[in-house]
Amino acid sequence: xxxxVIFDDYSEKDLKPPxxxxxxxxxxxxxxxxxxxxxxxxxxxxxxxxxxxVASTFEKFGLTYAECASCGTLYVTPRPCDSGLxxxxxxxxxxxxxxxxxxxxxxxxxxxxIVKPRGEWVVDSTREHLPGAxxxxxxxxxxxxxxDEIAAEGLFDRVVRDALFERAxxxxxxEVADRTSDVDALFARARAMLGERGLAFVTAILVSGFDxxxxxxxxxxxxxxxxxxxxxxxxxxxxTARHGFEPIEFSTPGIxxxxxxxxxxxxxxxxxxxxxxxYLLSREEHTRRDFQRFLQSELLSSYGRVVLTTx
Amino acid sequence: MGAFDIAFRAPVECSITEQxxxxxxxxxxxxxxxAGIVGYGYMGEIRRAVVDRSPDLELAGVVEPDAAVRARAxxxxxxxxxxxxxxxxxxxxxxxxxxxxxxxxCVEAMAAGAHVFCEKPPGRSVSDIERIREAEAASPGVKLxxxxxxxxxxxxxxxxxxxxxxxxxRVIGLRGVYGKSGGVGFKASWRNDKDVSGGGILLDQGIxxxxxxxxxxxxxxxxxxxxxxxxxxxxxxxxxxxxxxxxSGRSAMLHSSATLWKHTFRLDxxxxxxxxxxxxxxxKSGSYGRERIVVGKRQFEDxxxxxxxPAEEVTYFDRDQSWDLEVAEFAACVLEDRxxxxxxxxxxxxxxxxxxxxxxxxxxxxxEAAR
Numbered sequence: 001x002x003x004x005v006i007f008d009d010y011s012e013k014d015l016k017p018p019x020x021x022x023x024x025x026x027x028x029x030x031x032x033x034x035x036x037x038x039x040x041x042x043x044x045x046x047x048x049x050x051x052x053x054v055a056s057t058f059e060k061f062g063l064t065y066a067e068c069a070s071c072g073t074l075y076v077t078p079r080p081c082d083s084g085l086x087x088x089x090x091x092x093x094x095x096x097x098x099x100x101x102x103x104x105x106x107x108x109x110x111x112x113x114i115v116k117p118r119g120e121w122v123v124d125s126t127r128e129h130l131p132g133a134x135x136x137x138x139x140x141x142x143x144x145x146x147x148d149e150i151a152a153e154g155l156f157d158r159v160v161r162d163a164l165f166e167r168a169x170x171x172x173x174x175e176v177a178d179r180t181s182d183v184d185a186l187f188a189r190a191r192a193m194l195g196e197r198g199l200a201f202v203t204a205i206l207v208s209g210f211d212x213x214x215x216x217x218x219x220x221x222x223x224x225x226x227x228x229x230x231x232x233x234x235x236x237x238x239x240t241a242r243h244g245f246e247p248i249e250f251s252t253p254g255i256x257x258x259x260x261x262x263x264x265x266x267x268x269x270x271x272x273x274x275x276x277x278x279y280l281l282s283r284e285e286h287t288r289r290d291f292q293r294f295l296q297s298e299l300l301s302s303y304g305r306v307v308l309t310t311x
Numbered sequence: 312m313g314a315f316d317i318a319f320r321a322p323v324e325c326s327i328t329e330q331x332x333x334x335x336x337x338x339x340x341x342x343x344x345x346a347g348i349v350g351y352g353y354m355g356e357i358r359r360a361v362v363d364r365s366p367d368l369e370l371a372g373v374v375e376p377d378a379a380v381r382a383r384a385x386x387x388x389x390x391x392x393x394x395x396x397x398x399x400x401x402x403x404x405x406x407x408x409x410x411x412x413x414x415x416x417c418v419e420a421m422a423a424g425a426h427v428f429c430e431k432p433p434g435r436s437v438s439d440i441e442r443i444r445e446a447e448a449a450s451p452g453v454k455l456x457x458x459x460x461x462x463x464x465x466x467x468x469x470x471x472x473x474x475x476x477x478x479x480x481r482v483i484g485l486r487g488v489y490g491k492s493g494g495v496g497f498k499a500s501w502r503n504d505k506d507v508s509g510g511g512i513l514l515d516q517g518i519x520x521x522x523x524x525x526x527x528x529x530x531x532x533x534x535x536x537x538x539x540x541x542x543x544x545x546x547x548x549x550x551x552x553x554x555x556x557x558x559s560g561r562s563a564m565l566h567s568s569a570t571l572w573k574h575t576f577r578l579d580x581x582x583x584x585x586x587x588x589x590x591x592x593x594x595k596s597g598s599y600g601r602e603r604i605v606v607g608k609r610q611f612e613d614x615x616x617x618x619x620x621p622a623e624e625v626t627y628f629d630r631d632q633s634w635d636l637e638v639a640e641f642a643a644c645v646l647e648d649r650x651x652x653x654x655x656x657x658x659x660x661x662x663x664x665x666x667x668x669x670x671x672x673x674x675x676x677x678x679e680a681a682r
Contacts, residue, residue, distance in 0.1 A: 003626070003627045005627070
């Protein structure tokens with residue numbers, strides 16, 4: 001298995017302009033309370049390890065997050081079903097704002113720092129592990145830019161979106177596990193599409209990451225329905241193994257954990273962040289960068305990316 | 312160690328045979344290849360483990376002249392001569408003998424219609440590999456591949472993918488350091504007997520790095536070399552310093568050493584728009600450190616802070632599948648009847664030409680440095 005550590009320089013502000021992000025979150029809270037809270041009827045165990053045991057809970061936008069006592073995954077329960085989420089995607093003003101305002105507003109930076117490297121990751125890893133792959137199918141990605149980038153690399157004969165039940169050599173699941181109600185159905189579908197031999201590329205926000213462990217219920221980027229499931233490293237490994245996958249890469253190459261916690265503390269110094277972490281965040285730039293690098297190398301950042309092979 | 316019996320014996324069991332013009336060539340009809348291992352020393356035992364794991368191969372027997380070593384083969388047929396193994400009916404052989412015996416074993420096996428996987432180096436000299444290639448040409452149905460397994464290490468696979476993508480421009484230069492400190496039984500090893508090995512650390516270990524230079528960067532037309540024999544006192548070199556240059560202006564340099572007290576593997580690939588560093592090497596002992604590849608992009612002149620310390624991406628690898636991937640490639644070439652494209656006999660010839668040119672330059676004696 002391999003593990004990636006990345007050094008790059010960009011900030012959260014480049015990817016999500018603060019004013020636009022604030023508006024998006026406000027719209028999301030309103031839409032969730034109106035559309036999803038009344039529809040949240042599914043009580044589920046941990047979507048990763050299936051344990052029913054809950055260590056703690058907190059509420060966001062009227063929905064309840066439970067922390068799995070076994071693997072540490074954070075998940076919403078009770079939750080709406082996937083058809084309710086589909087309706088939200090189609091009809092909510094928050095989603096429309098994302099498509100029409102937020103995504104275009106940060107498009108150039110996202111393309112350079114996120115989309116292009118992700119496309120190269122898929123293509124290079126496929127060349128390494130499955131040369132000769134011809135068909136890449138994406139499942140559930142909200143934006144077509146990723147697919148366009150992969151197609152532009154010219155490796156695959158075909159790159160398709162949401163190709164239900166079509167056989168593929170490679171499938172991509174970019175943060176779709178985070179916002180899917182029935183995660184088992186999602187991974188079962190991916191596994192069935194790949195047949196005997198294939199690769200799955202998964203990205204997800206991980207609750208075992210530094211910024212989420214520090215900020216927990218106060219983390220700005222944990223809210224439904226974008227993060228219906230926030231897997232831990234252990235939880236994601238358990239989930240994917242249960243569906244017949246083996247990781248050949250498991251990395252947490254996040255850049256922003258330290259910056260996110262520092263920014264949150266600057267906005268609200270009363271946050272319950274431990275004294276040692278506060279001291280660390282007050283140190284010089286190189287110390288914070290080295291710490292971020294440590295988080296990456298030890299799978300302790302909150303951005304996870306995984307390459308899975310079928311077993 | 313006793314000499315290998317390489318007397319030719321015709322195979323008595325073949326699936327299908329057809330006339331190839333000079334010799335009979337075995338065509339494989341089953342999905343699983345019956346494989347034999349020739350030479351049951353350190354490498355032979357490694358290859359056996361790989362064969363046992365492979366879904367494409369089954370072990371038909373081993374050849375080992377030393378009766379005590381032969382006894383280690385356990386429950387598979389063990390022969391004292393290659394001829395006996397070939398007569399037992401094998402599709403392929405893995406030649407894991409000391410360098411002096413490899414060419415004869417390859418030639419005999421191919422003449423008998425067996426596909427051949429031969430450990431590096433391909434003999435002791437260019438004339439050895441030329442003789443092997445003549446036998447290959449005379450048996451057009453057989454596949455011949457050499458054991459440059461470093462090509463299948465995960466860091467090298469990734470480096471090759473990045474270079475071939477063209478994303479970072481063309482290769483400008485390469486730099487390699489590959490060295491060890493000796494190890495258990497080093498002084499008594501056949502590798503340090505020139506008559507058996509044909510050369511020192513450059514031929515034994517440095518050849519892997521020279522092969523990688525070619526694999527990643529292409530061919531080189533000119534070779535300069537210094538060799539030293541200052542510590543171990545064998546009749547072969549314990550250090551070699553090789554500089555290569557191509558007609559297209561690409562350069563490479565290698566330090567191959569048996570006096571690196573900390574085991575070291577490091578390959579730098581310098582490209583027009585960045586650089587790659589593969590260092591550490593997954594191995595049984597772990598002594599070369601954790602394998603990783605560093606990818607850095609050049610800071611361009613028009614950037615505000617071009618300080619020569621760019622952002623880097625580091626990939627760490629934890630699983631060495633090089634032996635299995637390499638043998639899977641060999642088996643696939645046989646089973647799918649496709650040409651050997653990786654670690655072919657031409658690759659073996661080219662790298663042996665570099666080694667021989669390096670030795671020739673080193674032994675021609677250095678010019679005096681200007682004072």
